[in-house]
Amino acid sequence: MKVNWRGVFPAVTTQFNADESLNVESTQRNMQRLIDDGVNGFIMLGTVGENCSLRPEEKLTILRAAKEVAGGKVPILSGVAEFTTAQAADYAKAAEKVGIDGLMVLPGMVYNSDARETVQHFRTVARASGLPIMIYNNPMVYRVDLKTESLAQLAGEKTIVALKDSSEDVRRLNDVHNILGDRFVLFAGVDDLVIESVLLGAVGWVSGLTNAFPKESVRMMELALAGRYEEALPIYRWLMPSLHLDTFPKLVQYIKLAEQIVGRGSEMVRSPRLVLEGEERARVTKIIEEAVRNRPDLDKLPSVA
Template structure:
């Protein structure tokens, strides 16, 4: 757990597919390698943007192994644990540790909405199955489950549950967690269009969707916050905000992958039940990305030391 540094920008990386929607492992590795070379501080693989729940169990393990190979220890790899049942999540957590993940991002069990006791029990059993540091993923709008303060209180005694990815659209959560638990739980900003608010309020880092399309600006934004240059941070954030809003929409995966494609960083192909954006929505997102690309802020004074 001491080898994991929860600071900086961690893009929620995409999984790339061939035309027949089989996994394009070389392209997936290429996306990860390009993000590392652009200066991100870690990677989240097979989260929402990685289409975790559209992958078969063996595919998940293959993608993680390919990520470990491509990254080659340059930055931490956090892998999503998103399963329908607790036993499946436990099995994947064990395998992820063997394959070489640095940490886990653990979601509530999919579909079923648990009681608070069931939610805490799910997280506890996964944590007991491995020695990896664990970040709980709180995203009530997407998963209909809120990891409340009482649930976190029930998990304080689990040593490897160390962080919370906070994707509730209410930045007060960062302060409430800090007030309730001090430094017991690291918080990570997890919703792109409240990322700056989260960082200012104490989030250690940013797990970002749109970083996959604009990594250099994302790195520069966090670097500006770290050195107290809020003027630069606000300038980048205001430029970025039209795209960051996409992270809060139901079609965020399609939008982010389309943005990657426009920026020459990946393909917009997604697995069913998702379909690529089309019609007016595709034109709208395309225009937003192209506008951002044409007005990219100068970063000469915003880069990390």
């Protein structure tokens, strides 16, 4: 299906069994619930989906399973997070054959490429398939920063459609607009900066905590996109302690624990990640349990007709 680059696209967690094997049924079950809760699309195999912890055949298994659930109701994008440009291009081709709807492309993993190398990587992957692409820029985590000047060099690549900015510097959205106009659709990539990002031109949100609080996330984003910021603000402030969890190195463990607490999945992760314990586990649990206790009644909050 054609991707409507707008709204809430949760970065779906990949569910595992106790032995770290894929739990496809649980992953699909979570996806179906997210569809029922009104999300606008899926990002499979992103950071939260533990892309780099899966074998190539497992990634395609997840994509096929996702396609079964989505059934053309919402678009499916896959993260592309490979070690080399050639591997990323091969994966883009394989994902296209599965029949998903788009890609979210990361820089090459492990090696910290410079500006020229980074542009070449994205350009090569963009030309490897016919799928539309969202570039994922997250210099805080991946140590590669696609700045606006480099993004401008990719403006001629027709399949590159959108930018997910996770730089934690929302001023960049202004820079992209001032230099490139509306060439790229802008997506918020940091959960606790989503309203600020919408104010500066983002029309989509790739979200981690939406996995735990989907209805509230969708309502908040709908209000923000309608320019009704004052009405979105109470939801944002309630959700903010949880949204902060998206900015830590252990965001995968934090988000999966949140899912488990609200009854939407398992905290099981794949090594070298380990489930949380001790004070860290208690701290995250307290944040999520307080959010559940104080959860707003959406029936009493404004809606967008």
